[in-house]
Amino acid sequence: MSAPSVAWPAGSAERPAVLAGNAFGRLLGGVAATAQAELRKLRHDHVDVFTRSAQPLLWLFVFGTALHNTHAIAVGNVDYRAYITPGVMAQAALFIAIFFGLAVIWERDVGQLQRLLATPLPRTAIVLGKAAGSGVRALVQAALLLVVVAATGIGLRWTVLGVVGALVMLVLATGAFACMSMLIAAAVRTRERFMGIGQLVMMPLFFASSALYPLSIMPGWLHVVARINPLTYEVQGLRQMLVGVGGGGELWLDFLVVLGFLAAMVAAATRAYPRAIL
Amino acid sequence: MSGHGAGGSPPPGAVLVDGLVVRFGDLLAVRGISFGVAEGETFGLLGPNGAGKTTTLRVLTTLLRPDDGRALVAGYDVRRQSLEVRASIGYVPQALSADGALTARENLEFYARVTGVPRRDRGPRIADAVEAMRLEAILDRLARELSGGMLRRLEIATALLNRPRVLFLDEPTVGLDPTARRLVWERLHALRAESGTTIVVTTHLMEEAERHCDRLAIMDRGLLVEEGVPSLLRERHEVANLEEVFAAVTGHEIEEGGRIADVRAQRRVARRLG
Numbered sequence: 084m085s086a087p088s089v090a091w092p093a094g095s096a097e098r099p100a101v102l103a104g105n106a107f108g109r110l111l112g113g114v115a116a117t118a119q120a121e122l123r124k125l126r127h128d129h130v131d132v133f134t135r136s137a138q139p140l141l142w143l144f145v146f147g148t149a150l151h152n153t154h155a156i157a158v159g160n161v162d163y164r165a166y167i168t169p170g171v172m173a174q175a176a177l178f179i180a181i182f183f184g185l186a187v188i189w190e191r192d193v194g195q196l197q198r199l200l201a202t203p204l205p206r207t208a209i210v211l212g213k214a215a216g217s218g219v220r221a222l223v224q225a226a227l228l229l230v231v232v233a234a235t236g237i238g239l240r241w242t243v244l245g246v247v248g249a250l251v252m253l254v255l256a257t258g259a260f261a262c263m264s265m266l267i268a269a270a271v272r273t274r275e276r277f278m279g280i281g282q283l284v285m286m287p288l289f290f291a292s293s294a295l296y297p298l299s300i301m302p303g304w305l306h307v308v309a310r311i312n313p314l315t316y317e318v319q320g321l322r323q324m325l326v327g328v329g330g331g332g333e334l335w336l337d338f339l340v341v342l343g344f345l346a347a348m349v350a351a352a353t354r355a356y357p358r359a360i361l
Numbered sequence: 362m363s364g365h366g367a368g369g370s371p372p373p374g375a376v377l378v379d380g381l382v383v384r385f386g387d388l389l390a391v392r393g394i395s396f397g398v399a400e401g402e403t404f405g406l407l408g409p410n411g412a413g414k415t416t417t418l419r420v421l422t423t424l425l426r427p428d429d430g431r432a433l434v435a436g437y438d439v440r441r442q443s444l445e446v447r448a449s450i451g452y453v454p455q456a457l458s459a460d461g462a463l464t465a466r467e468n469l470e471f472y473a474r475v476t477g478v479p480r481r482d483r484g485p486r487i488a489d490a491v492e493a494m495r496l497e498a499i500l501d502r503l504a505r506e507l508s509g510g511m512l513r514r515l516e517i518a519t520a521l522l523n524r525p526r527v528l529f530l531d532e533p534t535v536g537l538d539p540t541a542r543r544l545v546w547e548r549l550h551a552l553r554a555e556s557g558t559t560i561v562v563t564t565h566l567m568e569e570a571e572r573h574c575d576r577l578a579i580m581d582r583g584l585l586v587e588e589g590v591p592s593l594l595r596e597r598h599e600v601a602n603l604e605e606v607f608a609a610v611t612g613h614e615i616e617e618g619g620r621i622a623d624v625r626a627q628r629r630v631a632r633r634l635g
Contacts, residue, residue, distance in 0.1 A: 091379065095436035099448035101477035101523060109477060116474035124462040127503060194456030198520075201422040201452040201529075203444055204475045 510541025
């Protein structure tokens with residue numbers, strides 16, 4: 084059934100006042116608002132931060148201490164626990180990022196996402212906001228971990244620039260992995276399958292990186308995998324800044340790879356993720 | 362409403378839809394519907410699950426691009442001026458959109474920021490929305506601790522902060538008990554009386570549409586099968602209520618149809634809100 088068309092009016096030329104600012108300003112504002120909301124959620128739920136902190140501490144003090152005492156892995160003149168601190172930090176952040184996608188599938192966000200898509204907020208801001216949210220969580224957790232590390236006297240190289248730089252790198256990389264998680268979530272759509280794929284992605288990322296051992300002791304094929312694994316560059320960068328020993332690469336290259344990975348994942352997630360919920 | 366103005370653009374009303382078509386693969390979800398909503402009107406899109414109501418709403422809120430036809434919302438074209446449309450509307454989807462891990466106040470502050478309310482206006486706008494939806498007593502409670510009716514009113518309040526010209530509500534009372542339902546409608550009527558906001562609402566509840574909408578369109582299987590003022594529709598078809606109007610124009614009862622996904626989605630919403 085089709086009603087007779089009245090003379091079709093031209094779309095109004097007058098812009099709504101809300102759009103007076105530029106798109107970049109709206110983007111930054113949206114990301115900031117999302118990150119702020121994420122911080123507020125953490126404030127309401129301290130328990131979450133502490134339970135999530137248990138696992139990295141176990142890696143550090145059980146696994147780390149055991150291997151430190153047996154000298155099973157040659158890492159040069161460094162305390163093995165100090166050596167794996169960046170790896171454990173990165174792994175804990177990776178957990179936060181990967182399970183971020185699960186929240187999407189859980190549909191906790193479905194209505195919110197529909198709401199946000201119907202606001203003037205740029206779509207990139209929605210994805211970047213989510214990424215910033217997981218970055219904020221990783222930041223809080225990493226800060227706690229560093230406090231524990233400092234209190235137990237594990238010998239990191241404590242410089243202001245090193246710690247700040249490491250936290251910046253951690254936030255960037257966590258944001259990138261969160262976007263990757265949103266991509267997986269957009270593709271699989273059911274919680275059960277996500278659990279399987281999440282594990283399938285996370286464990287190889289972790290073990291095929293320099294998180295626990297230097298690249299030099301890996302067999303050839305694993306070395307190749309580790310070289311294309313962004314987590315390797317994240318850990319190398321963190322280690323360079325926190326411990327003072329690199330995994331071989333240059334710090335600028337580590338940052339470049341992490342930034343490139345972030346840009347690629349944000350771009351891909353901006354295309355795939357909002358569409359997946361409709 | 363949309364008279365043909367001589368010179369300049371004629372006032373197009375709040376919503377104007379012409380020959381709208383939406384396909385999902387082979388399925389024709391909306392098959393060429395046309396209707397208009399006047400400024401300040403409370404307009405209902407009524408029909409069973411799967412009739413195409415939500416799909417229509419998603420086109421009007423720019424979440425979905427139509428395959429054919431055209432639509433204006435608040436004077437802006439949903440295809441070519443989607444950003445302007447989004448700046449002029451409020452939208453409350455059927456799925457839960459408040460963030461349960463934030464307080465009611467934090468939810469309002471978040472949406473004030475992302476809908477582009479200028480910093481100096483945020484405080485007064487939030488106060489206005491809180492008053493309009495009667496949320497004063499629950500501002501500092503986490504959204505997940507609120508009852509279904511309070512949540513809905515909070516969500517509507519978050520959609521009012523940008524002073525929308527058209528407010529779209531997708532099944533706003535689904536899963537609510539009668540008291541909560543009545544309060545939601547009472548606040549919507551008050552909102553319209555005070556600020557003249559145009560309200561477009563979808564519902565599958567005939568009785569609710571009949572009581573609360575100035576005008577409504579009945580949808581069935583992607584078609585708009587009847588449109589008008591509820592009381593006049595009853596007179597025209599010489600029946601006692603809208604349910605019978607529906608049966609008269611479609612030739613079938615409002616069955617509990619819909620795909621299993623719809624049913625599942627509705628139950629989930631109901632469970633969360635209930």
